[in-house]
Amino acid sequence: xxxxxxxxxxxxxxxxxxxxxxxxxxxxxxxxxxxxxxxxxxxxxxxxxxxxxxxxxxxxxxxxxxxxxxxx
Numbered sequence: 001x002x003x004x005x006x007x008x009x010x011x012x013x014x015x016x017x018x019x020x021x022x023x024x025x026x027x028x029x030x031x032x033x034x035x036x037x038x039x040x041x042x043x044x045x046x047x048x049x050x051x052x053x054x055x056x057x058x059x060x061x062x063x064x065x066x067x068x069x070x071x072x
Contacts, residue, residue, distance in 0.1 A: 001025050002052055004040035005033075020054055022063065034061060 003021045018040055021033045037057025044053045052061040 002043040002045075004036075004043055004054065004056075006039050006056075018056070020052070020059075020061065036061070 001023045003023060004019075005021060006016065006018050008016060018038050019033050019035045020040060020043060022031045023029060024031050036054045036059035039056040040054045040059070042055040044055075045051070046053065050062060052063060053059070054061065
């Protein structure tokens with residue numbers, strides 16, 4: 001599962017975070033995180049080309065699999 005994140009960095013009000021996290025759907029733990037363009041809002045996948053698309057400033061991510069877990 002992929003989750004978009006954006007907002008202020010912990011304890012730093014002027015630094016904004018723009019990234020996408022891959023989580024293990026069995027444990028709900030974050031497996032990997034990758035920085036993307038500004039204000040990511042949604043994630044869509046294309047199973048035909050194995051790419052993840054992130055809205056906001058459009059970013060394209062090609063994940064890899066590690067023991068059936070999505071990673072970047």
